[in-house]
Amino acid sequence: MCAGDDPTCHAFEEHRRRFRRDLEPERRAFLKSSFAATGAAAAFAAGGPSLVSPALAQASGAKIAATAHYHLPANAETVHWGFFSRSLKPKVEIGSGDFVTIETLTHQASDDAERMIQGDPGAESVYLWTKDKMGVSPRGAGALDAKIGPGGGQGVHICTGPVAMRGAEPGDVLEVRILDVAPRPCANPKYKGLAFGSNAAAWWGYHYNDLITGDKPREVVTIYEVDATGERDWARAVYSFRWPGFTDPFGVSHPTIDYPGLPVDHSKTQKTYEVLKGIRVPIRPHFGTMGVAPAEADRVNTIPPSYTGGNIDNWRIGKGATLYFPVAVPGALFSVGDPHASQGDSELCGTAIECSLTGTFQFILHKKADLPGTPLEALDFPMIETREDWVLSGFSYPNYLRDLGPDAQTAIFQKSSIDLAMRDAFRKMRQFLMHAKGLTEDEAISLMSVAVDFGITQVVDGNWGVHAVVKKAIFSDRVA
Incomplete structure (x- = not known):
């Protein structure tokens, strides 16, 4: 439509x-509540303490002459599947302060095409796959002639974009504010007012080799229903099925879920209804994959997160959150995908409730020359800010593309550990408390032990993650 x-x-x-x-x-309500415009300048720090100091807000706001709002739909012409790339042609170019409404599609929609693809022209164009044609190819950062399909499934997420920020250069910081997130309604009239998502307990999940009942190992997909009108803030499971293995339209057999967008033939599945009966799963819509293009390689797998963001898989990246990304390539080249209706910390079985979403974002560019003396000075990782918290993302390897050499995109899947990710999160929080909040090292270490929450972000993305959360209220009596 x-x-x-x-x-x-x-x-x-x-x-x-x-x-x-x-x-x-x-848009007017947001501008009224979150900005105090003075000529071209704007106060970005509404809602309490922010990483953007008043001086930085003034400097960055002075570069904004006017704002525009763009709409980027999700279709076969606007998405790239399974990789970030510094060479991708931008789908839209924007200026600092501009707004963009971006549609995103889940890469698991073909688990139930009737509920998540049928009747939706954008989704149908992306998921098109016949013996003669793929709507979007390649699917992944691997070889075009990979045996299991173009791209080799080395990267699975459907990403919309990229969005190019005019004037962005390496060393700058891109601020991305998530103003709104909404489910993409089912286009099939049989399910009017609803949206659907898929959870795959798959071979890459943490649980896979530790099952205790039934056939082992096994992959199980559970389809969830979400209220697309927003009146119900919880999801319910509809049915589940065991992955039986499929042969794709090109004639390649897939005994496991090893390639994205595989058309599921439900005449070959046995559905189990009334799963998780009586259980309401609270929804917290967010984007699992969001970031800018890295500089170290031309085509980078979307699965492992890194210093430019990507597949962070933190449920806190939802409405009201702000992310700060270090710019690594000219234009920044921001993309977003892997939309989730809900996810728990760790994403244990391999996926969240993978559900197509539409987000409205505002983009603000902070130039390198304006950063010295601010909390964003020398930012070299994706940082999350919410109204109440600062959230720092630690990874097993902060920049695995640099740290692991020419075979980094393969090696990372064998080298990750929670211990490494925890140490990275600790070091980043120590630096933040000392640099941004003026604590001594001893003060920072004490505060981390008594007031900072460390949690497992995910253990399924190759480059495992631990996040550190510190409440802004802790500093309410501290003189700036």
């Missing part, structure tokens, strides 16, 4: 006017 983004639609102008009209109240 055209949402003001399809010039070939016979009612394109009317749909475009409607999109802009519907957007204005939300």
Whole structure:
């Protein structure tokens, strides 16, 4: 359906006017609540303490002459599947302060095409796969002639973008504010008002070689239902099925879930209904994969996260959160995907509730020359800020592309550990407390033990993660 983004639609102008009209109240409300504009300058630190100091806000805001709002749909022309790349052509170029509404598709939608693809032109174009054609190819950062399919499945996430930030250069910091997140409604009229997601307990999950009942090992997919209207803040399981193995349209057999977008033939599955009966799963929509292009390689697998973000898989990256990314290549080249309806810390079995979402973002560029003396000076990892917390992301290897040499994209899957990720999170929090908050090393270590929460972000993405969360309120009586 055209949402003001399809010039070939016979009612394109009317749909475009409607999109802009519907957007204005939300945009005005956000501007009123979160910005105090003074000429070209804006105060970015609404809602309490921020990593953006008043001086940095003034400097960055002075470079904003006006703002625009763009809409980036998800279809076969606007997504890349399974990789980040410094060579990708931008789908839209924006200026600092601009807003972009970005549609994202889950890479697990083909687990139930009836509920997550059918009737949705964007999803249908991406998931198209016949014996003669793939809607989007390659799927992954691997070889184009890989045996299991172009790209080799070395990277599974459908990413929309990239979005190029005009004037962004290595050494700058890109601030990305998540203003809104909403489920992508099912386009099949049989399921009006609903959205759906898939959870795959798969071979890459932490549990896989530690099963205690039934056939071992096994992969099980559970389909969840979400209220797309927003009236119900929980999801329920609809049914589950054992992965029986499939032969794809190119004739390649897949005994396990080893390639993204495999068409699931439900005539060959045995569905189990009334799974998780009576259980409500609280939803917390967020984006598992979000980041800018790294500089170290031309095509980088989306699965392991790194210093430029990517597949962080932290449920805190949802509405109201702000992320700060170190810019590594000209234009930054921001992409987003891997949308989740909900996920627990660790993403234990391999996936979250993988559910297509649409997000509205604002992008602000902080130039390298304005960073000295601010908390963002020398930022070399993706940092999360919410209204109440600062969240630092530790990884087994902070920059595995640099640290592990020419075979890094293979080696990372054999070298990750929670111990390494914990040590990285500790070191980053120590540096943050000493540099941004002026604590001594001894003060920082004491505070970390009594007031900072360390948690396992994920153990399924190759480069395992531990996050450190510190409450802003801790510093409420401290003189800046």
